[in-house]
Amino acid sequence: MPDDVNTETEEDFDDEEIDLSALNDDDLRAQMMDDLYDGLADEIAEGTNLFLSRGWGPDKVLGEVLVEGMRIVGIDFRDGILFVPEVLLSANSMKAGMAILRPLLAETGAEPIGTVVIGTVKGDIHDIGKNLVAMMMEGAGFEVFDLGINTDVDEYLEALEKHKPDILGLSALLTTTMPYMKVVIDTLSERGIRDDYIVLVGGAPLNEEFGEAIGADAYCRDAAIAASMATELITERRKAA
Amino acid sequence: MTTEPSAETESSGYEPRVSPPNSESVELKQLRRRRGGGRKGRQEARATSSAKSVAFLERTLPPVDMLDEAGYAQIEANAETILEEVGVAFQDFPSALELWKDAGADIRGDVVHFPKGMCRKIIQDNAPRSYVQHARNSERNVTIGNNTTVFAPNYGSPFAMDLDNGRRYATLEDFRNIVKLTYSLPQLHHSGGTVCEPVDIPVNKRHLDMVYSHIKYSDKGYMGSVTAPERAADSVEMSRIAFGGDLQDRTVMTSLINASSPLRWDATMLGAATVYAEANQASIMSPFILAGAMSPVTVAALAAQALAEALSGMAYYQLVRPGAPVIFGTFASSMSMATGAPTFGTPEAGQAIHVMAGLARRLGVPFRSGGQFTASKVPDAQAAYESASTLLPTVNAGVNFVLHAAGWLEGGLSIGYEKLIMDADQLGMMEVYARGIDMSENGQAMDAFRTNPAGEHFLGNAHTLKNFESAFYRSEIADNNSFEQWEEDGRLDAAQRANVRWKKLLADYEPPPLDSAIDEELLDFVGRRKSEMPDAAY
Numbered sequence: 001m002p003d004d005v006n007t008e009t010e011e012d013f014d015d016e017e018i019d020l021s022a023l024n025d026d027d028l029r030a031q032m033m034d035d036l037y038d039g040l041a042d043e044i045a046e047g048t049n050l051f052l053s054r055g056w057g058p059d060k061v062l063g064e065v066l067v068e069g070m071r072i073v074g075i076d077f078r079d080g081i082l083f084v085p086e087v088l089l090s091a092n093s094m095k096a097g098m099a100i101l102r103p104l105l106a107e108t109g110a111e112p113i114g115t116v117v118i119g120t121v122k123g124d125i126h127d128i129g130k131n132l133v134a135m136m137m138e139g140a141g142f143e144v145f146d147l148g149i150n151t152d153v154d155e156y157l158e159a160l161e162k163h164k165p166d167i168l169g170l171s172a173l174l175t176t177t178m179p180y181m182k183v184v185i186d187t188l189s190e191r192g193i194r195d196d197y198i199v200l201v202g203g204a205p206l207n208e209e210f211g212e213a214i215g216a217d218a219y220c221r222d223a224a225i226a227a228s229m230a231t232e233l234i235t236e237r238r239k240a241a
Numbered sequence: 242m243t244t245e246p247s248a249e250t251e252s253s254g255y256e257p258r259v260s261p262p263n264s265e266s267v268e269l270k271q272l273r274r275r276r277g278g279g280r281k282g283r284q285e286a287r288a289t290s291s292a293k294s295v296a297f298l299e300r301t302l303p304p305v306d307m308l309d310e311a312g313y314a315q316i317e318a319n320a321e322t323i324l325e326e327v328g329v330a331f332q333d334f335p336s337a338l339e340l341w342k343d344a345g346a347d348i349r350g351d352v353v354h355f356p357k358g359m360c361r362k363i364i365q366d367n368a369p370r371s372y373v374q375h376a377r378n379s380e381r382n383v384t385i386g387n388n389t390t391v392f393a394p395n396y397g398s399p400f401a402m403d404l405d406n407g408r409r410y411a412t413l414e415d416f417r418n419i420v421k422l423t424y425s426l427p428q429l430h431h432s433g434g435t436v437c438e439p440v441d442i443p444v445n446k447r448h449l450d451m452v453y454s455h456i457k458y459s460d461k462g463y464m465g466s467v468t469a470p471e472r473a474a475d476s477v478e479m480s481r482i483a484f485g486g487d488l489q490d491r492t493v494m495t496s497l498i499n500a501s502s503p504l505r506w507d508a509t510m511l512g513a514a515t516v517y518a519e520a521n522q523a524s525i526m527s528p529f530i531l532a533g534a535m536s537p538v539t540v541a542a543l544a545a546q547a548l549a550e551a552l553s554g555m556a557y558y559q560l561v562r563p564g565a566p567v568i569f570g571t572f573a574s575s576m577s578m579a580t581g582a583p584t585f586g587t588p589e590a591g592q593a594i595h596v597m598a599g600l601a602r603r604l605g606v607p608f609r610s611g612g613q614f615t616a617s618k619v620p621d622a623q624a625a626y627e628s629a630s631t632l633l634p635t636v637n638a639g640v641n642f643v644l645h646a647a648g649w650l651e652g653g654l655s656i657g658y659e660k661l662i663m664d665a666d667q668l669g670m671m672e673v674y675a676r677g678i679d680m681s682e683n684g685q686a687m688d689a690f691r692t693n694p695a696g697e698h699f700l701g702n703a704h705t706l707k708n709f710e711s712a713f714y715r716s717e718i719a720d721n722n723s724f725e726q727w728e729e730d731g732r733l734d735a736a737q738r739a740n741v742r743w744k745k746l747l748a749d750y751e752p753p754p755l756d757s758a759i760d761e762e763l764l765d766f767v768g769r770r771k772s773e774m775p776d777a778a779y
C-alpha cells in the first residue's frame with residue numbers, strides 16, 4: 001500500500017498545464033467553471049479574453065460562463081461543501097473576469113448586474129460580516145464599493161453621489177449603532193433621494209421588524225441572502241421602470 | 242502613583258492546603274447529636290443554597306500548563322517580533338501616539354512599532370499583580386489576580402430569552418432582572434456590566450440607567466460603560482457618588498476594553514480606557530479574536546497575536562497612569578470556515594485559554610478569559626456541552642476574572658434567564674473543584690476507617706455525620722430522582738426546573754440597603770445628565 005502513495009497523489013491532483021486556447025468553446029466553458037470553483041483568477045481573466053476573441057459578446061460570457069459558474073459556487077457554499085476562504089478566491093476570480101467585461105458591457109449599453117455601496121455605520125467597527133457580504137456580492141458580479149467601518153452619513157452621501165449605485169448596504173452589529181442606520185435612511189429621505197437606491201441592512205442584532213421599522217427595503221440575515229436579495233430587488237425595480 | 246505589589250503577591254499563590262495537625266480526631270469521637278430545631282429548623286436549613294457564599298474563589302488547585310518552557314518562550318518571542326515588525330495601530334487617537342513616542346516607540350502613521358521587550362518592561366515595572374475591586378458592600382470586595390477567580394455574568398447581549406416569552410430585544414426591565422438575579426446567586430461574585438442591552442433606552446443615555454441599576458439593585462462590584470469616553474466619565478462620577486463622595490483612589494470598577502483585532506485599538510475603546518486609567522479604575526485590555534477572520538487559524542499564532550495586542554494595550558494603560566490596575570484579557574473563539582459564523586465551546590478555544598493564562602502568569606498580571614459559551618439559541622444539550630467545554634479549561638487554567646460566566650446564549654446575542662440559573666449551578670461546582678483536595682486530618686478521615694469495620698457502610702459513621710451536609714455539592718438544577726419521582730414532579734427538564742427557580746429568586750428578591758441621600762444624589766445626577774442631552778441614536 002505505501003508504494004501507491006506517490007502515484008495516488010499524482011492522479012488526485014492533475015496539475016498539468018491546460019492550454020485554454022486549445023479547448024473548444026464547450027470545453028473552455030466547462031474548464032472556466034471549474035477554474036472559478038477553484039478560485040484561479042489569472043485563468044479566469046485569460047479565459048474571458050479568449051471567449052471575447054472568439055467573438056462572444058460580453059453579456060454572453062458573463063451570463064453563460066461567469067454567473068453560471070458562481071451560481072454553482074453559491075450552491076456548494078450553501079451546502080457546506082465549499083468553505084469561506086475558497087468562496088473568497090472564487091469571488092476574486094469573478095472580479096478578475098468582471099474587470100475585463102465591465103467596460104465592454106457599458107459600451108454595448110447592456111444592463112450591468114449592479115453596483116453596491118456598502119459600509120459599517122458610524123461608531124461601529126464590526127466588519128467581518130460586512131466583508132463577507134461584499135465578497136458574496138462581488139461573486140454575484142456586482143461592482144462593490146466598500147466604505148469600510150465607522151462610516152458617517154456624509155461619507156455615505158459622498159459615495160452615493162460618486163458611484164451612483166443601485167444598492168446601499170448598511171451593516172451594524174451593535175444595538176448602540178443600529179439606530180444610526182435610520183439616521184442614514186432619514187437623511188436620504190430628507191434630501192429626496194431615498195427612492196434612488198435600494199437600501200439593504202444587515203448585522204446579527206437586527207431582525208426583519210427592525211429593518212421594516214427604519215424604512216429599509218430589506219433585512220438580510222446572511223451574505224448569501226444579501227446577494228440574492230440584491231439581484232432580486234434590482235430585477236424587480238428594472239421591470240417596474 | 243505606582244501601586245506597590247504587596248508582599249503576598251510575590252508568592253505563586255498556589256500553596257498546598259495542608260492544615261496543621263489538630264485534635265480533630267478526638268473531637269470526632271466525642272461528637273454528640275445536638276438539637277437542630279426539629280423539623281422546622283431542618284427545613285429552613287436545607288432550603289438554602291448549598292453553594293457557599295464566598296466573595297471570590299481562592300484556588301488551591303494548581304493551574305494546568307499546556308505548553309512547556311520552550312513553547313511559552315517561543316510564543317513570547319513571536320509576539321515581540323510582531324510588536325516590532327508589524328506593530329499595533331492606535332487608530333484616530335493622537336494622544337496615545339504622543340505617549341508612545343515619548344516612551345521611545347517608533348511611530349509610522351498611526352502604527353506603533355515597539356522595540357523588543359519594551360511593553361513587557363513597562364508592564365512589569367508598573368502594573369500590579371493583583372488588585373482589590375471594592376464593592377459597595379465591603380464583604381463583597383473581590384481580589385483579582387494570583388490564585389483568585391471571580392465569576393461575573395454575561396455581557397453585551399442585545400436580546401433576552403426565557404421559556405415563557407421566547408427571544409426578544411432586551412429592555413431595562415430585563416437588565417434589572419438580571420442584576421437582581423446575579424445579586425441573589427451566591428455563585429456569581431460580581432454584578433458584571435452590560436448584562437444585556439436595554440434597547441428601549443436611547444443609546445446615549447443607557448449607560449446611566451445601567452450603572453444606576455448595578456448600584457441600586459446589587460452591592461457587588463460592577464463594570465463601567467465603554468461605548469464613549471464621556472459615558473466612562475459618567476460611570477466614574479456615579480461611582481464617586483455611590484461610594485460616599487470620594488473614591489480616594491479606590492478601584493471600584495473593572496471595565497471591558499476590546500482590541501479591534503488584528504493588531505489595532507480603536508478610538509472609542511482607547512477613549513474609555515484612558516478615562517478609567519486616569520481615575521485609577523481597572524480595565525480588561527482584551528483581544529477578542531475570531532480565529533480565521535481576525536488571526537491566523539492556529540492556536541500558536543492566535544496566542545502570539547493576542548499576547549502582542551494585550552501587551553500593547555496594558556502598556557498603554559501604564560503610560561496613562563503607572564500602577565493603574567489592568568487585566569490581560571483574551572477571548573478566543575473561531576469562525577466556522579464553512580459558514581463564517583462564530584463558534585463556541587470548541588477544543589481549540591479551550592487550548593487557547595490555557596496557553597494565554599500561562600502567558601499572563603509569566604508576565605505577572607491578572608488574567609481574564611473563558612466563561613460559559615455556546616452558539617445555541619436555547620438552553621439545550623448543545624448549550625450545556627459547549628458551556629462545560631469552556632468552563633473546565635477556564636477553571637483548570639486558573640483564570641482570574643471570568644466574564645460571561647453565566648447566561649450566555651447564541652454567541653452572545655442573547656442572555657437566557659434559564660441559562661443564567663443553570664450556569665450558576667455549574668459555577669457553584671467549580672467553587673468546590675477549584676478549592677482543591679482537602680488534605681487536613683478531617684479530609685483524610687482515618688478515624689472513619691478505624692471506627693468502621695470492614696464491609697460496613699459509612700452512613701452512620703461519626704465522620705459522615707459530621708461532614709455530610711457540606712460534603713458534596715448539591716445541585717439545585719440536576720434531577721437525580723427515580724423515573725417515577727421525576728414523573729410525579731411534572732417531568733421537568735433542566736431548563737424548566739431553572740425556569741421555576743429564577744421566578745422564585747425574583748419573587749424573593751430584596752434589595753441591599755442603599756443610603757437614601759446617596760440614592761437621591763444618584764437619581765439627580767442621572768436626571769440631570771439625561772436632560773442635558775437630547776436623545777441620540779449613537
Ligand code: B1M
Pocket residue numbers: 118123124125126127128129130132133168169170171172173174175176200201202203204205220221222223224226396397398399438467468497498499500501502507509510528529530531535581582583651652653654
Ligand atoms: C447589505 O447589507 C448587509 C447585509 C447583510 C449583513 C450586513 C450588511 N452585515 C452583516 N450581515 C449579515 O451577513 C453576514 C454574513 O453572513 C452576517 O454578519 P455577522 O457580523 O452577523 O456575522 C459574522 C460573519 C460573524 N460575526 C461577527 O463577526 C461578530 C461576532 C461577535 C462575537 C463580535 C466580534 C467578533 C467583535 N466585537 Co463585538 N462582537 C459581537 C458579536 C456577537 C455575535 N455573535 O454576533 C457583538 C455584536 N459585540 C458586542 C460588543 C459589546 C462589542 N463588540 C466590540 C468589539 C468587537 C471586536 C473588535 C472584538 C470583534 C469585531 C471584529 C471585526 N473586525 O469585526 C466592542 C465595540 C467596538 C466598536 N467600537 O464597535 C464591544 C462594545 C465590546 C467592548 N466592550 O469592548 C455585543 C453587542 C452589544 C450591543 N451593544 O449590541 C456582541 C453581541 C457580543 C457581546 N455579547 O458582547 C449577517 O449579520
